[in-house]
Amino acid sequence: MNISVIGAGQMGNGIAHVFAQSGHSVTLIDIAQASLDKALVTIGKNLDRQVAKGTLTEAQKAETLKNISTNTDMAAGVKSAELVVEAATENIDLKLKIFKELDTHAPAGCILGTNTSSISITRIAAATKRPTHVIGMHFMNPVPIMKLVEVIRGYNTTDAVTKTVVDLSTAIGKVPVTVNDYAGFVANRILMPMINEAIETLFQGVGGVAEIDTVMKLGMAHPMGPLQLADFIGLDTCLAIMRVLHDGFGNPKYAPCPLLVQMVTAGKLGVKTGEGFYAYTPGSKDLVVAPAFS
Helix, strand or coil, X not given: CEEEEECCCHHXXXXXXXXXXXXXXXXXXXXXXXXXXXXXXXXXXXHHHHHHHCCCCHHHHHHXXXXXXXXXXXXXXXXXXXXXXXXXXXXXXXXXXXXXXXHHHCCCCCEEEECCCCCCHHHHHCCCCCHHHEEEEEECCCCCCCCEEEEEECCCCCHHHHHHHHHHHHHCCCEEEEEECCCCCCHHHHHHHHHHHHHHHHHCCCCCHHHHHHHHHHHHCCCCCHHHHHHHHCHHHHHHHHHXXXXXXXXXXXXXXXXXXXXXXXXCCEHHHCXXXXXXXXXXXXXXXXXXXX
């Protein structure tokens, strides 16, 4: 299958990786060539890890990289696509703009997928003239490792399109779970309020960063504490999703914690900026609480 992936960031390069490794022809599209070059380096490093673990051969790595091409021109990059997966920033205006363009340039029968983790598929589909062919494909991070794909049906998504996406997800080694189109879907409707409550617990002084994460790891068997996970996801992304939940349901229980808002405003976004609830040093695996919370 010819697949185009929009966005060469962490999610986009991971999605391109798994499709290419399964033998699909992938065009990775981004407005910046530097982002595409960086994505190819990241994919190469992740493939090297698989080779080192013995789960992939050098020949399979070479074939995977051969299956990926890049393009900074969306029209050219999707002209032969049978499936497009958009993996841009979690911003509704940006996604609507992208889908309007995709609707213009992608072939008539092409399925338009979005990796959104919270935004309404029905709303995104309404920006196109093919709402029956718009669907959510919410991959988990890191994409090459995590098995789940949350498949979200919009109001008009057909059974045939849903089946195609479910079958394709299974064929690339993922476990698809089909859910309906309500704010946050299943994954983030449950996860983000938990993260937000952990931040609220810190904000109110009930416990410190390390204490909150330790309670959840040792008491609830979570592999990573909620504050560390928030840093990993990106605090800006967490805030964007909480705002989608708050707007979508109109319920004050989904209001983002003021501390989360303040940290995003200050540019403390977690791993991507080097500091969030923890401070991150390149090359170090030590978990150090950020100075603001020490």
